Amino acid sequence: MNIHEYQAKEILNRFGVPTPRAEVASTPSEAKQIASQIGGRVVVKAQVHAGGRGKVGGVRLVDSPEEAKKVSAELIGTRLITKQTGATGVPVDKVMIAETLDIKDELYLSIVIDGDLGAPVVMASTEGGMEIEEVAEATPEKIFRIAGDPLIGLTGYHARDIAMALGVPKQSLKSTIKLVSDLYRVFIENDCSLVEINPLVITEDDQVIALDAKINLEDDALFRHPNLAKMRDHNQQDPLEQRADEADLAYVKLDGGRVGCMVNGAGLAMATMDITKSAGADPANFLDIGGSADQKRIEEAFKIIVDDEDVEIILVNLFAGIARSDVVAQGIVAAAKETKTTVPMVVAMRGTNAEEGLEILSNSGLDITGAPDLAGAAVVLQQKLLELGGSD
Amino acid sequence: MNIHEYQAKEILNRFGVPTPRAEVASTPSEAKQIASQIGGRVVVKAQVHAGGRGKVGGVRLVDSPEEAKKVSAELIGTRLITKQTGATGVPVDKVMIAETLDIKDELYLSIVIDGDLGAPVVMASTEGGMEIEEVAEATPEKIFRIAGDPLIGLTGYHARDIAMALGVPKQSLKSTIKLVSDLYRVFIENDCSLVEINPLVITEDDQVIALDAKINLEDDALFRHPNLAKMRDHNQQDPLEQRADEADLAYVKLDGGRVGCMVNGAGLAMATMDITKSAGADPANFLDIGGSADQKRIEEAFKIIVDDEDVEIILVNLFAGIARSDVVAQGIVAAAKETKTTVPMVVAMRGTNAEEGLEILSNSGLDITGAPDLAGAAVVLQQKLLELGGSD
């Protein structure tokens, strides 16, 4: 789960990690008031769940409370389109007004799970302000990595090693060590999947401060953090993804595709996207209806696909292990009738009650073309795409 | 560090462990007010750092707020002498006024460190209300023990095993499991040396509640719990032990002894107590002045011994490794002069600068008898005791 910068900084502060003085505003006049409280030059930062906001005017320096109000008015209520958002962008409902600092150095610090090591890994780099993937590509030797220990946590000497790798000045060493340790506790005690401070700055007076902050929370662990779960901002989600979330469906909207995919199993769903691509079209979504989906969830899954305006054709691919094909078919028919959709469907059904399922679909009056298996589905899809005309 | 029952219950509540409705009162009229708020029959419990208070009138059932006031007036401001206190007892500064419960069953639950296993161990017994040492002696099979794991903590299945061993009714199983898990977190997250719930009660309506609670905090870990460190109640300590605490000396006042012991090293201090006993007298205290004691601390150590009215003779036993004998001797002389003590001393000094130390003492005009070593000290002490006359 993504959360906003201001929420991430709330969590950081709770664990003792310093951030610039700041408050969040929902209206331009609030923004003005906060700016005058902070005083001097401030920065106005659009609160959106997307990186790259700086490059599209989402982060702006202003010299007066009046200007803070003006800039906030320009941001609040609009949608920000960054390289990480779809073409529709994400809404700016709030801005953060933060003090500006005299910065001596910009560093990078993050924590993620390394699945292969089976442990959280702290990544530190002197190349603050750059995207870590770019640093990893260009100068991998500038990234310092240390894994925490499941029993001990991040040991003090490792925190010290990290602080030294960051090359902080001697007078900032102690506070950097503390910050690294505190950040590790943020990661562990909140079940994060990502904590990223980019940049971590050293100010002219040698303070160490998290200038920006990104925290992703692990969805699977939200059950033990009810207060964090409340931080979810549905407005930042694609409306279809939001509906999928509510129906407990694993769904990802993909930009620019026209083939809706409805599959059981994450692996098969990816494979279905892959064969769609090989058939000459882009998938409009990833969708795993799961193993034991009941008819209601299947109906909602189908409706989410149909409600996606990009979808011109639907590829249903089912290998029913736990799920029953006939139940899935009934769900599709019910949802198709309710939505009065006329979108053509290519359907491959195997496993439990596959024949019954296919029969239900065939007898439904919907535009159904059967396919024998995964390879066959690719062939049939290609034919249907040719019939539809056009290509991506 | 010992804390009061009401403080222990504050901690328990913070971790979700239920305790009876209660508040603490410093005056009889406060007690009356609390009793009338709670309503009905309440229990008035003297808040002292000592077990066995129930047997000496420190826990009293009352039927009305008026009676609560009366009983509180009888308790507050007095000293309670239990089998766990010395003859002077401990002061009652506060009483707890708590609701009474309809109790179906009384159980026992505690957590301590098992040094030999190197892990915290949960002990559970169906014999609630009894002292666990007595249960261990009489019916050891009724004590169920499970160690926590340093990495995992107390696993859920272990908490379930404990709840089942306690034989709680089916409808209380889930809340008991939760209570056991929460109690384990209390132990770990507060660096306790003891958490003891005796009794843990099952009420008539199947609630599981910590009726009494005792928590000891580990002194060595208090540095990471500044808020808990503030819970220390100096009034409950023996005044001499309190002075030793402040001077960072390891000191234990022993009831009924007349030989003051001043030693460096915990092992040697115990051995010195042992030879005192073998010489026919009881030690008045355990005292370890530590390795690198400076003269100020030595002076305070000596004054604490001299200020103990039970002390008739002092046995100084020093094997100076880090410590310097001459510094210790100077400290003794300075403190003896300041206190104008005439108590005779038996002194064994070995190790660093032992001869210089002994010379300083011999030339001080104090009543000093030298002894060559540990065995010799016993012989000399015995002679001196005969001279003093009397025996324990």
Added chain:
Amino acid sequence: MAILVGENTRLLVQGLGRDGSFQASRTRRYGTNMVAAVHPGRDNLKFEDEVPYFSTVAKAVEQTGANTGVIFVPAPFAMDAIIEQVDAGIELVVCITEGVPVLDMVKVMAYIKDKPTRLIGSNCPGVLSPASKAKVGIVPGNIVRPGNVGVVSRSGTLTYEAIAQLVQHDMGQSTCVGIGGDPVHGTTFTDVLELFQSDDETEAIVLIGEIGGIREQLAAEYIKDHVTKPVVAAIAGSSAPPGKRMGHAGAIITGKAALASEKNKALEAAGVHVVDSPALIGAKMQEVLH
């Protein structure tokens, strides 16, 4: 012989809620020797009138000699169930449960590091050896066929897909192993490859990977150095966008190594027969073996 499960499997099923009971039933119908059911509060009862229930795994193992355990308990309790089975001395623990918090799996892996138990999962379909009718997990028993191809996959449905294609091309399976889609999981590709390599019944291996992590690359290294049997591999997710979690917690492109193309490259360099799409596994295996 097959690997991991077989005629000596004495199965304990933990967590017999709706799904667990359904799967336990199918497991028994398939012919697996299920000896114990563990679920709180059902002592003295029997699952399907035959398999005794126990409240604790320790008691179940003591009284039934169960040596293999499968876990269907809800995600918040999965770590505890794994540890309970490990502590009870179960040799093979298969955790089907999806959605186990990753930090729980981090702890589990640290806990079992020096223990003799082997863990498969979490979030996996489990293991099935057709010849000995031993099914530990949720792989459908009606789609498999005894034979000599070992199947190992991060995905459940792609395991079924591979099985179906093999059967369609007239090839059976020695053992099918779903290692699961979580980023931190017990038994890895490499572990299973090692087992297949030394298994007499296995002549060839199907490996199905997906985007995320570097386990496929590690598998490729292992194959290069240690595996002499032919391996056919497919990687799902070549069309997935970066940074988005594709259902499985582990299926996310976080860096270059996580890309399907990088994995394909590594496997090809190790002499593996890599197919462009999981749809071509059966055909490729037939070509390789005949």
Added chain:
Amino acid sequence: MAILVGENTRLLVQGLGRDGSFQASRTRRYGTNMVAAVHPGRDNLKFEDEVPYFSTVAKAVEQTGANTGVIFVPAPFAMDAIIEQVDAGIELVVCITEGVPVLDMVKVMAYIKDKPTRLIGSNCPGVLSPASKAKVGIVPGNIVRPGNVGVVSRSGTLTYEAIAQLVQHDMGQSTCVGIGGDPVHGTTFTDVLELFQSDDETEAIVLIGEIGGIREQLAAEYIKDHVTKPVVAAIAGSSAPPGKRMGHAGAIITGKAALASEKNKALEAAGVHVVDSPALIGAKMQEVLH
């Protein structure tokens, strides 16, 4: 040969504050080969103009080949120092620091369980082998004498006491080991007994226990089954009251087994020469050996 420390000891001292520096100086004067000093912020400096300082243990080990470490850092940082030394591959770690939180020691013990490092302490005087002039810790070098009695004790000053009595009765020491007074500690009586039993230089053993725990009983069991050399033992604290901590965190009578009398009984039953008071160790050892 002695045990634990000797001519091959290459000592690293961590934590050179006031006490650490004082002890390091005495250690060097005694003749021990101190090769590295670890203290933050002193890179490129030298301790006593000769021993290089390092900021990290890993660097110190890499550049000096240190194989033995002694820790004098303050208690809140002791766990970290132990783990840093373990991670750097130090073979013998001696933690002198007193007042380490017991839950830190619980973690440390779990951490080193499967690691090759041996830990002595925390809260111990350390190890000294007179013949090879190897001193790792704070046992005073001027009271020992080379010889054939091994000394092991939970108490620092009682270690010195035993040494002094042995010297007074004309007996020297092979190695003196203070295992420390904390309830959770690394090397135990049993571990040291095992080493002394197989050490050619050791002819007899002095064991000094105290109230608290059951380690003396475990030692007695071990002696009964494995130790053929004569053992003289004393337990301090027979006059201590129950429930009160006697200085050492571990020296507290919490139950019957923690009593001095119970420990004496167990040792006597194992054929140990138990003396009533630590004051009688020297005389008893002389009697036993002559």
